[in-house]
Amino acid sequence: MLGLSAACVAPESGTTATGTAPEGSSAASSAAGHKRIAFFGFARANSFASATWSGIEEYAKANDAEAEFFDPNFDAQTQVQQIQDAVTSKRFDVFIVQANDGAAVVPAVKQALAAGITVVAEFTPVGTRYDTAESQVPGMITLIDVPVDNGRVLGELGVAACESKKLDPCEVAYLEGFKSLPLDNARTDAVVQALSAGTGVTVAAQVEGGYTKESGRKAMQDVLQSHPGVDVVIGSSQAIAGAEAVLKGKDVLLIGNGSSRQAVRAVQEGRWFATYYLPEKTAGAKAAELGLAKARGQNVAASTSSTALGPNGGKGTKDALAGVQGEYDE
Incomplete structure (x- = not known):
């Protein structure tokens, strides 16, 4: 799918890309230096979310950061609780949220932003509007596919x-x-x-x-x-x-x-x-790029449509997809 159509990955609720962050470390660490990303994807067993994670993980490893996948297994309330717990842990500088329920996660996203954590909404809107790529939560970055x-x-x-x-x-x-x-x-x-x-x-x-x-x-x-x-x-x-x-x-x-x-x-x-x-692994890497840049004090675009990352505005006709392989398996 796109939409919740989609694709995906593997097993536990927290696999760290480059190791486990020390307990008690703060998201309010210095702007420069090593950063930690929490990815709240649709589900670890979903191939689409798996492609997103692959892009996030690779970008993090190459840019002095580490990433962890939190697996709600398509359960919206579990995802909300995971976001809230990650805020409380003070272990992360960046959240990338692939919301199972865009309305349900809004309070948790606001909690994260209030704690000084950079939040990127990836693929699905965070909020109740489905006709805009603009952020529906002040301070949040968006990189979404507008439904x-x-x-x-x-x-x-x-x-x-x-x-x-x-x-x-x-x-x-x-x-x-x-x-x-x-x-x-x-x-x-x-x-x-x-x-x-x-x-x-x-x-x-x-x-x-x-x-x-x-x-x-x-x-x-x-x-x-x-x-x-x-x-x-x-x-x-x-x-x-x-x-x-x-x-x-x-x-x-x-x-x-x-x-x-x-x-x-x-x-x-x-x-x-x-x-x-849409090139979803590329989108994952872009979400990580945006989140890390903002966490390091750089100016980034507040909102981006995912279609800007691929050919022909998403219209994957035979001509537009010449030479394209796709970035995940069903």
């Missing part, structure tokens, strides 16, 4: 796919993420709005496709029962991988929301029309 912009790009890719088939009308099915998530609902609204702006484009079906191959496979089977002539299907990269298996032999263009090596390869091989592409 509404993500949805708009997916919809625009859907329109382009319809235009490539020269169909009017053109039936599009959207396999949305989770209807229970405000972030996913904001993305869905943006997808539908962008598709509706296309000439002759019809949103034939909206079903919950989730973020696994199995959920995508089932969703696609449901769509075909009521819309056997669908022309274009959009969904998380995992869901589209499942849908692809159901659609074998059918002339349907597929668009994924995710930038794994598998999704990139599917576009390059012509099996998928496009995928939404």
Whole structure:
């Protein structure tokens, strides 16, 4: 996925990149010198968060810093508690927060900032707005993929796919993420709005496709029962991988929301029309760069959209992804 679509990693709730920080060391250490980063990712077993962590860890090791992964295993309240405990420990200079629930972590983020810790929101917004890359908590740095912009790009890719088939009308099915998530609902609204702006484009079906191959496979089977002539299907990269298996032999263009090596390869091989592409390991390194620079007293941009890090504004068409490999595995 992107979104909570995504990807990921491995085991305990705190693995240190270059050793364990001494107990009682303070985040209010001198601006220069060795720094400590705490990464609060989606889950240690998630390949997308794993790619983020890889970028953070490598950048930290190369820039006189060490990093530690705190694993909430997709549990929002566990993540909040981990952030609060890390503030209390006074062991860290920088927090990088990949929020499972952007609204839930706001009080803990404010607590960290009040304690003098530099905080970077990475990939998901921290706050309740899904239409802006701007910081929603004063003093926090943001490096996020704006959900509404993500949805708009997916919809625009859907329109382009319809235009490539020269169909009017053109039936599009959207396999949305989770209807229970405000972030996913904001993305869905943006997808539908962008598709509706296309000439002759019809949103034939909206079903919950989730973020696994199995959920995508089932969703696609449901769509075909009521819309056997669908022309274009959009969904998380995992869901589209499942849908692809159901659609074998059918002339349907597929668009994924995710930038794994598998999704990139599917576009390059012509099996998928496009995928939404962000270089997530690169984003992890950038988050570490921003956080360490600010913790060392340098001026940094308060907000950055993740799409600025990749080609073509996230529109991963075959031409845009020429020579790209992707930075994580599903």
